[in-house]
Amino acid sequence: MSQLAGDIGEPPERAGRALLKEPAVRETHSMPRLSYEFDIESCWKSIPAWRAVSAEEFSDHQWQLRNSVSSLSGLAKVLGSRLSEGALEEFKRGMQTAPMNMRLTPYLVSLIDWDHPESDPLRRQFIPMASQLLADHPMHQEDSLGEDEDRVAPFLTHRYHDKALFLPTTICPVYCSYCTRSRVVGGSTPVRDKATYGAKQTAWEETFAYIRSHPELEDIVISGGDASMLRPDQLEEIGLTLLGIPHVRRIRIATKGLAILPMQVTSDDGWVKALERVTDFGRKAFKEVCLHTHFGTTREMSQWTVEAMKRLVGIGIKVRNQSVLLRGVNDTFGSMYRLVKSLSWLTIQPYYVYTHDMVPGCEHLRTTIATTEELSKALLGTTAGFNLPRFVCDAPGGGGKREISSYEYYDAQKGISAWTAPRIKPGRVFYYYDPIDELPSEGQAFWRNVEANGAVLEDERSRIEARIRSLSPA
Ligand SMILES: *Cc1c(COP(=O)(O)O)cnc(C)c1O
Ligand code: SF4
Numbered sequence: 499m500s501q502l503a504g505d506i507g508e509p510p511e512r513a514g515r516a517l518l519k520e521p522a523v524r525e526t527h528s529m530p531r532l533s534y535e536f537d538i539e540s541c542w543k544s545i546p547a548w549r550a551v552s553a554e555e556f557s558d559h560q561w562q563l564r565n566s567v568s569s570l571s572g573l574a575k576v577l578g579s580r581l582s583e584g585a586l587e588e589f590k591r592g593m594q595t596a597p598m599n600m601r602l603t604p605y606l607v608s609l610i611d612w613d614h615p616e617s618d619p620l621r622r623q624f625i626p627m628a629s630q631l632l633a634d635h636p637m638h639q640e641d642s643l644g645e646d647e648d649r650v651a652p653f654l655t656h657r658y659h660d661k662a663l664f665l666p667t668t669i670c671p672v673y674c675s676y677c678t679r680s681r682v683v684g685g686s687t688p689v690r691d692k693a694t695y696g697a698k699q700t701a702w703e704e705t706f707a708y709i710r711s712h713p714e715l716e717d718i719v720i721s722g723g724d725a726s727m728l729r730p731d732q733l734e735e736i737g738l739t740l741l742g743i744p745h746v747r748r749i750r751i752a753t754k755g756l757a758i759l760p761m762q763v764t765s766d767d768g769w770v771k772a773l774e775r776v777t778d779f780g781r782k783a784f785k786e787v788c789l790h791t792h793f794g795t796t797r798e799m800s801q802w803t804v805e806a807m808k809r810l811v812g813i814g815i816k817v818r819n820q821s822v823l824l825r826g827v828n829d830t831f832g833s834m835y836r837l838v839k840s841l842s843w844l845t846i847q848p849y850y851v852y853t854h855d856m857v858p859g860c861e862h863l864r865t866t867i868a869t870t871e872e873l874s875k876a877l878l879g880t881t882a883g884f885n886l887p888r889f890v891c892d893a894p895g896g897g898g899k900r901e902i903s904s905y906e907y908y909d910a911q912k913g914i915s916a917w918t919a920p921r922i923k924p925g926r927v928f929y930y931y932d933p934i935d936e937l938p939s940e941g942q943a944f945w946r947n948v949e950a951n952g953a954v955l956e957d958e959r960s961r962i963e964a965r966i967r968s969l970s971p972a
Contacts, residue, residue: 917929
């Protein structure tokens with residue numbers, strides 16, 4: 499509950515009034531229109547370099563990977579006259595300071611509206627435009643989630659009691675501007691040196707040994723990087739090894755592949771067969787095997803997505819979705835509602851929507867806690883409860899995922915929220931900071947003071963912590 503209302507003991511009317519919030523998301527009450535027609539046949543025909551590409555070629559994951567665009571010159575070559583001078587210049591300057599390299603599948607390139615790249619929600623996720631960038635928040639961190647602090651084996655982060663995060667690779671089929679692991683994923687850039695690594699089977703034994711020796715670990719998330727970059731034999735080895743450990747009850751395979759390269763599921767028989775063997779093994783062992791994917795908008799969905807999901811449903815694997823809430827991409831009721839309903843239609847369960855982590859290079863993509871809360875509230879009652887995503891803030895510094903309204907304190911003016919995680923890191927207070935440009939002028943003035951004198955923030959935090967202590971049971 500927000501502590502903005504003041505100390506406990508104030509007259510209820512006053513507390514009640516102070517708790518009334520300005521709506522952060524203004525929408526009419528009519529429901530947005532939906533279409534489940536995921537029909538974008540021949541979308542690639544509008545891309546000059548691919549006009550002569552046949553449907554068969556475009557639907558082949560290998561063709562997609564071979565023709566992925568990983569440089570601006572490559573993009574310019576593919577788009578020809580469809581890429582304006584102005585946009586190219588913006589991208590060039592944007593990439594100079596970007597922590598992430600560029601990598602796009604032809605599928606994505608074809609879905610972007612190149613007549614309006616500045617406002618296109620797909621372009622916004624993958625290629626930065628210089629004029630849209632904002633200075634990083636002074637409290638940003640390369641490892642915002644504190645994953646390195648909780649690392650227990652070479653590729654394993656063990657933060658929560660019964661589940662752990664296994665990162666066998668830090669390579670992906672696309673590179674997202676908003677990547678929370680930009681410190682390791684996707685290779686060095688002009689502004690970042692990274693220790694990116696590919697999947698290496700011989701190096702995983704220490705990680706498996708740790709999991710074997712920790713009987714409380716029932717649930718392993720296989721992420722990265724992206725599991726779609728694992729070879730079929732690697733995917734199978736990880737899956738079967740983990741499911742073969744008696745106390746491991748659940749594994750999830752995290753991949754953005756389904757969203758940005760559905761052709762992997764429709765045409766990479768080796769990979770899908772490996773996934774099927776893992777799924778079958780799990781079913782027979784009475785254990786859960788799921789795929790966790792990452793759609794940001796409905797614009798990433800197509801007839802290939804439908805075909806891919808039919809195949810995954812056919813092999814009996816449950817798919818869930820985790821999105822990052824991104825400014826100008828999916829931060830309105832309409833866009834989030836359409837995403838949730840379309841995922842549900844595809845039999846993908848909307849699982850999480852994360853507030854953007856406080857990593858560098860992404861200030862223009864972050865939203866406030868108020869917006870996140872408002873969106874979460876606006877979705878209530880719109881569809882089946884099990885298809886309503888949980889809006890969470892992964893508390894910076896390793897507090898773990900927290901339900902968006904579970905902060906101990908939130909000052910929307912200064913954009914400071916404080917979180918505790920008694921079951922994970924008892925006694926600690928974690929802070930999330932809203933993007934400064936979204937704050938009212940008083941809040942922006944506060945941060946100018948902080949820039950001039952860091953003690954201002956220290957004082958604020960001490961005051962907040964004293965308040966939290968005074969309100970929590972001894
Ligand atoms: C997200 C995450 C998990 C899985 O958490 P769920 O809430 O079960 O999805 C496990 N370990 C780490 C370190 C994580 O960040
Ligand atoms: S696919 Fe995931 S891990 Fe890879 S760059 Fe995008 S957000 Fe990061």
